[in-house]
Amino acid sequence: MPSRLIVSRELADLLKLLAHADRLRLIEELRLGEKDVTSLAIALQLPATRVSQHLALLRAHRLVEERRDGRSHFYRLAHAHLADWILDALPFVDIRKRLGEADHIDTALALWGVPDPNSTH
Amino acid sequence: MPSRLIVSRELADLLKLLAHADRLRLIEELRLGEKDVTSLAIALQLPATRVSQHLALLRAHRLVEERRDGRSHFYRLAHAHLADWILDALPFVDIRKRLGEADHIDTALALWGVPDPNSTH
């Protein structure tokens, strides 16, 4: 019954794909909608070549989808909730890195334009 | 304002830590409660040394906590919802790997003893 092994391998592949600061920022950057490679490169202050390489990886695993318009290639998230799911991991980040700031998580969420859940009910 | 960069790096570190099939299986194995190293090694069919090395990593990032009783070292999840959050990622796994099985996700969940959410309401 190696099914659990197979599933854990697939999950590990997915997490490996996401385990890179630039790719995480790309995904969060696409939270609000599609963007082209140049815009993403400017927003993240990265060379367009590297952005393209990251997007190629995300695309190979079907996490983003591509649309071409003229010379530009626009990318969007294939799963609308992927960016949310990633931010759900913030509580698991080592507490020692969040020192001195009890509302660090909310601050981080606000940085990505996520409304504070504590103020919505 | 490099805060977003810092947060993305912390998240990437966390994901990197989780991006290993053995460590994922360890975490899922601890879902139901604490276990000692030998039990984990037997359950996962891995050499105890490797299990210990994986646990050391998870421990360094405060994802698991250790309790010593005699010669045995028992480990438990530091965050009760970590295992759940990981399984929430199953919908993002490349659809091509889930061929021919529409309820593959539920099957995977059942493999780890998670009750089917579709049958609870």
Added chain:
DNA sequence: TGCAAGTCTGCGACAATTTGCAGGCTTTGG
């Protein structure tokens, strides 16, 4: 047609991770 903008892919050097093995530490039982 020619050229530039925008993006992609291949390749090589460099960096990080994984894994088995050897040895060490602590506890239990005699």
Added chain:
DNA sequence: CCAAAGCCTGCAAATTGTCGCAGACTTGCA
């Protein structure tokens, strides 16, 4: 005290991932 059980750490080889650069491809425009 001594030996074995249970676990941990350090180290080196092998594997894997990253990143910059060079070159290619397509599209828009003159």
